[in-house]
Amino acid sequence: MPDAPPRAAPPGAASETPPLPQRLFDNVFLLLALGLVVMLVVYTGWGMWEILTMPAGTLP
Amino acid sequence: MSAAAFPHRVCPATGLKVSTKAESLIKVNAVVAVVSLLVGAIAALLLVLTRWQAVHLLPAVWYYRILGVHGMNMLIFFIIYFEMAVLWFASTVLLNSRPATPRLGWFSFFLMIAGSALVEWAQWSGRADVLFTSYPPLKAHPLFYLGIILFAVGALTVVGIFFATLVIAKREKTYEGSMPLVVYGAATAAIIAVITLLHGALIYIPTFLWSLGLIKTVDPEVYRLFWWALGHSSQQINVAAMVSVWYLLSALTIGGVVLNEKVSRSAFVLYVLFISMASAHHLLVDPGFSSAWKIVNTSYFMYMAVLASMIHGFTVPAGMELGMRLRGYTDGLFGWLRRAPWGDPGFSAMVFSIVVFGFVGGITGVTLGTEQINIIAHNTLRIPGHFHATVVSGTAMAFMGVTYYVLPLIFQRKVAFWKLAKIQPYLFALGMLLLSMGMTFAGSFGVPRRHWDISFSQAPFDVPFNPAVDLVLAVMGIGGILAVTGALSFIAIAVKSVFFGEPVGTWQTGTDVVGIPQGLTRPPVHAANVDELNEKLHDPARGIAAATPGTLVLVGVFLVAFIVYYFTNWKLLSFLWRVG
Numbered sequence: 324m325p326d327a328p329p330r331a332a333p334p335g336a337a338s339e340t341p342p343l344p345q346r347l348f349d350n351v352f353l354l355l356a357l358g359l360v361v362m363l364v365v366y367t368g369w370g371m372w373e374i375l376t377m378p379a380g381t382l383p
Numbered sequence: 384m385s386a387a388a389f390p391h392r393v394c395p396a397t398g399l400k401v402s403t404k405a406e407s408l409i410k411v412n413a414v415v416a417v418v419s420l421l422v423g424a425i426a427a428l429l430l431v432l433t434r435w436q437a438v439h440l441l442p443a444v445w446y447y448r449i450l451g452v453h454g455m456n457m458l459i460f461f462i463i464y465f466e467m468a469v470l471w472f473a474s475t476v477l478l479n480s481r482p483a484t485p486r487l488g489w490f491s492f493f494l495m496i497a498g499s500a501l502v503e504w505a506q507w508s509g510r511a512d513v514l515f516t517s518y519p520p521l522k523a524h525p526l527f528y529l530g531i532i533l534f535a536v537g538a539l540t541v542v543g544i545f546f547a548t549l550v551i552a553k554r555e556k557t558y559e560g561s562m563p564l565v566v567y568g569a570a571t572a573a574i575i576a577v578i579t580l581l582h583g584a585l586i587y588i589p590t591f592l593w594s595l596g597l598i599k600t601v602d603p604e605v606y607r608l609f610w611w612a613l614g615h616s617s618q619q620i621n622v623a624a625m626v627s628v629w630y631l632l633s634a635l636t637i638g639g640v641v642l643n644e645k646v647s648r649s650a651f652v653l654y655v656l657f658i659s660m661a662s663a664h665h666l667l668v669d670p671g672f673s674s675a676w677k678i679v680n681t682s683y684f685m686y687m688a689v690l691a692s693m694i695h696g697f698t699v700p701a702g703m704e705l706g707m708r709l710r711g712y713t714d715g716l717f718g719w720l721r722r723a724p725w726g727d728p729g730f731s732a733m734v735f736s737i738v739v740f741g742f743v744g745g746i747t748g749v750t751l752g753t754e755q756i757n758i759i760a761h762n763t764l765r766i767p768g769h770f771h772a773t774v775v776s777g778t779a780m781a782f783m784g785v786t787y788y789v790l791p792l793i794f795q796r797k798v799a800f801w802k803l804a805k806i807q808p809y810l811f812a813l814g815m816l817l818l819s820m821g822m823t824f825a826g827s828f829g830v831p832r833r834h835w836d837i838s839f840s841q842a843p844f845d846v847p848f849n850p851a852v853d854l855v856l857a858v859m860g861i862g863g864i865l866a867v868t869g870a871l872s873f874i875a876i877a878v879k880s881v882f883f884g885e886p887v888g889t890w891q892t893g894t895d896v897v898g899i900p901q902g903l904t905r906p907p908v909h910a911a912n913v914d915e916l917n918e919k920l921h922d923p924a925r926g927i928a929a930a931t932p933g934t935l936v937l938v939g940v941f942l943v944a945f946i947v948y949y950f951t952n953w954k955l956l957s958f959l960w961r962v963g
Contacts, residue, residue, distance in 0.1 A: 341560070348648050349561050351549060355574045358655040362578050362612070366660040366680050370608045373672050 389481035394792060395889065396903050401793070404485035405475035409468045409793055410881075411492060413786070416464035417877050419499070420779075423456035424870040431818070431863030435856050436838060443835045447514065450833065452506050454515025458774065459534070459617065460499050465782050466572060466624050467495075467541050472793070473569035473627070474548035479557040483547035487540060494537030501530030514833065516614060519590065519601045528591035532584065539580045542573045564641055564648070568627030571651040575620045578659050582612035604671045615662040618770065621778040622692070623654055625740070628781040629699045629733055635788055636730040636900070637723055638907025639706040642698050642931075650698075653691035657684040667757040674754065681752045689749055696741045697938055701931040708920055708930065711910035716933045727901040728804045732784025735812035740777030743819055744769060746945050756952045759959055762833075764859075765826030772819040775866075780812060783873050787900050790877070796884030797898025800876050807876065811869025817862025824855040827955075 340346075347353060391400045426449045432440040441449060475482045482488065505511035510524035517523055549570065552558060562570070586601075586609035593601045630647075633639030641647055663680035666672055707719035714722075724730050747769040751760050760766065790798050798804050828849045830837055839846050880898075890896045896904050910916060920930035928935065 344645075345561060348652060351546065351570045351574065354570075354652060354655045355546075355577060358574050358578055358659070359581075361656050361684075362659045365684065366612060366662060367582070367608070369676055370663075370666075370672060370680075371605070373676055374602075374604050374608065377671055 391481075394476075396792060396906075399476050400479045402475045402481050404488075405471050405482040406793060408482070408485065408488050408492065409471045409476075409789075412464045412468035412471065413789065413793075414881065415496065415499075416461050416468065416782075417874055419456045419460035419464060420870065421874050422503070423453055423461055424867050424874070426450075426453035426456065427863065427870075428867045431860055431867070433835070435860030435863075436836075436853065437857065438860065439836070441835075444509075444512070446835045447833075448506065448509060448512050451511065451514045452503075455502055455506065457779075458515065458614075462621055462774070462778060462782075463534075463538055463617070464495070466576075466620060467492075467538065468789075469569055469624050469627070470541060470545040470573060472789075473566045474545050474552070476793075477563055477566050478548070478552040480548055480552035480555065483544050483551050488544055491537040491540040491544070494540070495534050498530045498532070498534030498537060501526045501533065505530065516610065517590070518610075519593070519603050519606050522594055525591060525594040528587055528594055532587050532591060535580045535583050535587070538576065539584075542576045542580070545569075545573050561644075561648075564644060565627045565631045567648055568623055568630065568651055571654050572620045572623035572627065574655050575616060575623055575659060579613055579616035579620060582609050582616070586610050586613070604669065607666060607669065611662040611665045612659065615665060616659040618774055618778075619654070619658045619661065621774060622658065623651065625736065625778045625781045626651075626692075626695045626699070628785045629695070629737060630702075632729050632733040632781070632784055632788070633699055633703050633706070636727055636733065636902040636907070637703055637707055638710055638909070639699070639703040640709070642702050642705065646694060647698050650691040650694040653687045653694075656687065658688035658691070660684060661688065661752065664752045664757070667752075667754055668761050677754050681754060686749075689745075692741075692745060696737065696745070696941070697934065699737060700937060701934040704931045704934045705920070706907065709909045709913050709916055710907060711912075711916070713916065713920075716936060719933060724901045726805050727787075728798075728808050729784045729787045729900050729902060731805075732780050732787070732808040732812075735808055736777050736780040736784065739772055739780070739812060739816060739819070741941060742944060743816070743823075744773030744777055746948050747823065748773060749945075750949050750952050753949075753952075756956055759952075759956055760826060762831055763826035764822040764830045764832050767832050768819050768822030768824075768826055771815060771822065776812065776815040776819065779870075780808065780815070783811065784808065786873075786877060788902065790880045790884070791887045791899050791903060794881050794884070795887050796880045797887055797896075798876060798900070799879035799884050799898065800872075801898045803872055804876050807869055807872045810872065811866055814862050814865030814867070814869050817858050818866055819862075821855045821857075821859025821862055825852055825859060828852050828855070830856070 341349070390403045392403065392406075393399070394401055429441055429449050430446070430453055432438045433446050471482065471488070474480065502511070505524045505527035511517070511527040513521040513523045513527075517527075549562070549566075552562075561567070586606055589598060590601050590606065592598045630639075630641070660680040663672075663677055667677055667681060703723075704719050707723065712719045712722045723734075747765070750756055751765060751769055787798055787804060790796050826832070828851060830848060830852055837846070837848065837852075885898065887899060890899060890904055893905055895901070925932075
């Protein structure tokens with residue numbers, strides 16, 4: 324099948340740098356890292372710390 | 384390989400490039416998803432006819448066995464295979480890109496197939512009667528755990544290929560500016576999938592070694608902490624994928640617009656940061672964790688992820704309303720909704736998905752996740768009542784809706800049994816609504832979940848339930864039968880269309896064609912005077928009603944329902960737990 328007309332941006336079209344928040348939001352690897360850190364600290368790490376510091380139960 | 388040189392076809396309806404290599408992977412994942420749905424739906428029918436106490440079909444052993452089969456096929460296999468198809472579609476078709484390493488994609492697919500086959504074998508043969516959660520000290524055959532690990536590794540590899548394809552598309556400039564919102568939502572789902580599958584690996588590998596006798600024990604509390612980061616977060620992958628499908632179907636079916644890219648993307652980022660920690664909902668009555676840990680985590684870090692869902696719950700219908708008004712449907716508050724294509728199964732499925740997910744699943748989820756209220760709901764039928772409204776009425780319904788567009792666009796086949804397809808979303812939504820409400824009310828009367836016989840026959844004690852329980856369990860049973868009928872109808876439509884369907888061929892725009900949804904035969908386009916309409920809709924004189932007054936009213940109804948349900952539950956708690 325012949326190629327469709329390319330829809331890519333013409334060279335130099337994106338010369339204007341997007342604002343910082345947009346660049347941060349567009350960086351999926353940064354979001355991946357942040358998502359992992361928040362979960363591993365708030366849920367997993369804190370949860371494990373609570374389990375490991377739980378006092379041993381004693382029979383009455 | 385350059386952006387334009389990869390093997391592909393051009394979709395005649397959308398003009399998008401469809402990579403032939405990615406297309407094959409989309410198809411096989413979608414087909415296996417439907418097969419898993421079939422197994423899960425048959426299991427669902429057996430279960431609902433057992434929990435309906437008046438019928439009580441299965442013996443105890445088979446009830447628990449089939450419950451495990453149902454959980455794995457519906458919550459893991461159906462959903463994740465379909466999400467794999469969504470990831471292939473979003474990263475290649477929507478970005479006009481070639482896929483990264485399609486060969487590795489096929490290897491991952493077969494790894495997932497091998498894993499799911501092992502799990503099915505272990506469950507059906509009675510070697511894994513440990514339910515979906517497989518809590519230690521319950522122990523299954525090692526191949527059950529190995530199967531899950533293989534499946535997870537395969538899925539994680541596909542997620543990696545998805546990210547690699549995003550890099551390729553950006554480098555080869557196959558799109559301009561930021562990636563489209565639907566792809567952004569799919570990327571959100573992929574990020575949550577990494578968080579989820581990582582936790583799954585961290586707990587299933589030691590559990591596998593324990594089942595082989597290589598390590599002595601797996602701590603039950605540690606297992607629950609990690610397992611729920613898989614078990615619940617996997618359903619958050621669904622939420623992100625489902626919301627992406629809402630945006631896609633809204634645009635395809637009625638020309639819905641994105642109200643504000645920044646707001647919608649911010650909501651997806653809130654999902655990335657905060658939605659996974661809701662896994663703690665399942666640990667609210669566990670003695671090993673402090674109230675501080677429970678409250679911080681079950682609040683989705685003080686409700687930031689709930690805010691995200693409420694943002695999407697507003698922006699999607701408001702985008703639909705604005706899109707319809709820009710097409711000229713400007714009558715009154717709800718003229719846009721009345722004139723919508725209710726006979727298009729893609730549209731009706733999307734609307735039911737949004738409504739039931741928000742009104743039933745969302746409201747019950749936040750309420751049940753409140754630490755104090757959870758004590759009157761934990762391990763009752765209210766919990767499955769909640770997640771059948773989110774995962775099934777929400778996610779599965781949305782996936783069914785988008786399938787009606789995938790069949791002509793990707794499989795290039797007309798939708799078979801077209802009349803049935805038009806009513807299928809209504810049947811499924813009604814059935815699931817009755818099932819969810821029946822479960823929720825039965826649970827409110829204290830009926831436990833995962834329980835074979837609530838009459839406790841032959842037990843030395845008696846547990847009387849309110850007589851109304853018989854009625855609500857009957858509602859649940861009838862709803863379940865309707866829903867399974869709807870699911871089996873969907874499967875029949877999909878199988879007939881894919882394997883024996885009529886090719887779509889070409890059609891004339893503006894003419895209805897049997898088997899092709901209206902969004903394709905009559906693509907939604909703005910009115911000729913769209914600029915004038917837009918200016919009028921955004922006239923400051925319209926005040927708070929602004930451009931989407933109908934959606935504002937619907938959101939108001941939602942908030943009132945939320946407040947009433949939430950505080951009713953505090954009242955119910957006060958009956959049980961008197962203070963002072």
